[in-house]
Amino acid sequence: MIRLRDRQLLTGTGMLATMRPGAAFAIAGQLAHPGRQVVTVVGDGGFAMLMAELSTAVANNLPINIILLKNNSLAEVKFEQKEIGNPEFGCDLAPIDFVAFAKACGADAFRCERPDEVRTAISAALRSPKPALVEALVDANERPAKPDELKV
Ligand SMILES: Cc1ncc(C[n+]2csc(CCOP(=O)(O)OP(=O)(O)O)c2C)c(N)n1
Ligand SMILES: [Mg+2]
DSSP, X not given: OOOOOTTOOOOOOSOTTOOSTHHHHHHHHXXXXXXXXXXXXXXXXXXXXXXXXXXXXXXXTOOOEEEEEEOSBOHHHHHHHHHTTOOOOXXXXXXXXXXXXXXXXXXXEEEESSGGGHHHHHHHHHHOSSOEEEEEEOOTTSOOOOGGGSOO
16 A cells, blocks of 8 residues: 655556556656655566666666666566466566666665565665665565555
């Protein structure tokens, strides 16, 4: 669930499971609201489809924050396959070191492998004057959220 605070804005495509545009939306948000804090939450599969956008953020000095949920999987599709009783097929991702990638782009990057590292990593990203990426390792075997848990 995302609870918006006073004056916080949320944008998206309006479609659950949309892939790719997380970083691009953050760039658009930062251009539209210079000086404001911009955060995007992305899956590893979705981010990988358009990850070069991070270099666009660096080139244009847009200090967006990318929180990347890394499960080395197209997990939503894996859960769907399971739910309809099909064998799991083609959902593993070749793991990418997104921290190394982000640093290679000239962004700041922070890795968390345990939940207790997340708060510090996100705080450091939000304090960074540069585009910043937080790679958070998440459990690929966790069940997906039920629709009523996703209500905002
Ligand atoms: C452009 C596009 N291709 C394929 C899909 C089908 N699809 C929906 S969710 C998903 C997996 C998303 O993977 P990831 O971003 O890693 O998030 P996760 O489910 O692992 O949290 C796929 C392939 C889609 N929605 N959009
Ligand atoms: Mg994933």
